[in-house]
């Protein structure tokens with residue numbers, strides 16, 4: 001009897017499908033259901049009315065096909081009722097044949113729902129205490145819900161929604177489904193409660209208040225520093241700390257306990273890698289460490305049942321991908337005694353906390369800087385230093401060096417990356433090389449005169465001379481007069497300029513008579529007088 005009934009349903013469905021494909025007639029006015037859609041809780045009663053046709057019902061070839069329930073008829077109005085709807089895959093089809101002989105029909109949109117029987121929350125692969133900044137997975141298990149497609153699951157910490165999740169399943173019958181969410185608790189979360197809420201959103205035809213079922217509350221006990229005073233010894237790692245370059249292999253040995261290991265309640269918790277065990281010695285190994293926050297914890301429960309734990313101190317590092325230097329908001333020339341800002345940009349370094357950046361001018365270290373960030377993953381960071389260049393710094397080169405100081409357990413040589421060199425061109429006003437002159441320079445007639453006004457400056461300064469009247473002008477740094485005459489006496493002013501400034505130097509020249517020719521002439525005259533006197537005496541005596 002049942003198989004006969006099933007056969008009838010299947011053949012009906014097939015014939016309706018064929019009708020739809022082959023002879024669907026646009027002149028069909030579809031039968032009308034009231035309400036237009038049914039949303040029924042599993043096991044509840046239900047009813048719907050179908051007006052088969054309004055004007056076009058010529059024959060008696062109409063009806064209402066149904067898998068369960070019963071039908072009463074009033075003219076061309078059919079009423080379908082069921083006392084307890086306990087079929088998940090039911091159907092109700094209303095149909096007639098119109099004048100043109102086409103079959104016109106409507107299939108009732110019917111949703112049968114069942115709120116979750118139970119909802120519970122737990123951690124995946126984890127019980128007991130949580131540690132700050134470690135990742136854990138919460139799971140919300142929902143039992144016997146239909147249709148799961150309409151279910152929304154929300155995770156909460158206290159009153160804070162952490163995330164909404166939905167199922168991809170299109171199953172109409174009740175299913176069990178588990179939804180999961182990753183969390184990384186912080187110490188502020190200690191004492192908070194995790195829970196999840198499920199809501200069946202059944203649309204406008206559904207119940208006014210969507211069915212909601214919530215889980216129990218799961219307390220979060222977050223440890224950020226764990227020592228139990230009743231533990232007389234803690235597990236020992238060898239080496240005591242690990243410093244590993246990202247992507248490199250690593251291993252560590254943990255001796256869980258020496259004497260206090262009574263039970264078999266000990267182990268090594270780890271986020272990545274694998275563990276081999278030899279008695280109470282655990283060896284953790286990983287081929288390529290590609291987690292920035294791996295978690296390795298060795299523990300046992302002592303005789304008193306207290307957990308004695310040791311979390312491995314582990315640092316994953318990555319030397320900077322690149323380091324570059326530049327000026328902030330500045331290109332082109334610098335001026336003496338002005339302030340400028342140098343910046344050193346470091347790309348993709350971890351952990352930035354261990355990074356020291358040193359700025360250099362030539363071989364002189366100008367300053368060391370460090371980051372305040374505690375990020376474990378690679379970051380880009382820019383360090384700045386104010387400088388006030390002096391003329392002595394002109395022509396020097398600025399550069400910066402980034403060094404990852406990983407401590408004594410790190411590699412012998414800290415990874416160092418340096419920037420390119422940035423030439424410093426410092427502009428400054430002229431400065432005289434020679435000290436100021438005595439008030440008056442005395443020079444003998446006929447001698448060579450050098451007036452030296454040599455100066456330094458950037459850009460290179462130019463010279464203009466103001467000379468005693470009627471002398472030609474001059475524009476060199478040293479003024480030379482080969483043979484000085486009395487006409488060269490007077491005041492010389494040298495003016496040294498560049499775009500930044502001007503200095504002047506004054507020379508007062510006094511020319512003296514050259515007395516040597518007069519002395520020689522005097523001596524010759526004296527000699528002649530002596531000769532004349534001698535000749536006169538000789539003549540007088542003879």
Ligand SMILES: *[C@@H]1O[C@H](CO)[C@@H](O)[C@H](O)[C@H]1NC(C)=O
Nearest residue numbers: 123124125126137138139180
């Ligand atoms: C939980 O742990 C078991 C065995 O240790 C493992 O097979 C499974 O993949 C873990 N599940 C998740 C979600 O990590």
Ligand SMILES: *[C@@H]1O[C@H](CO)[C@@H](O)[C@H](O)[C@H]1NC(C)=O
Nearest residue numbers: 327328329330341342343384
């Ligand atoms: C650089 O200049 C821009 C616009 O002139 C300004 O908004 C910015 O604050 C300057 N940066 C620094 C570090 O002085």
Ligand SMILES: *[C@@H]1O[C@H](CO)[C@@H](O)[C@H](O)[C@H]1NC(C)=O
Nearest residue numbers: 433434450451452453454478
């Ligand atoms: C001028 O003075 C500078 C600095 O003392 C010196 O180097 C230079 O040789 C001098 N020039 C002459 C022509 O004496």
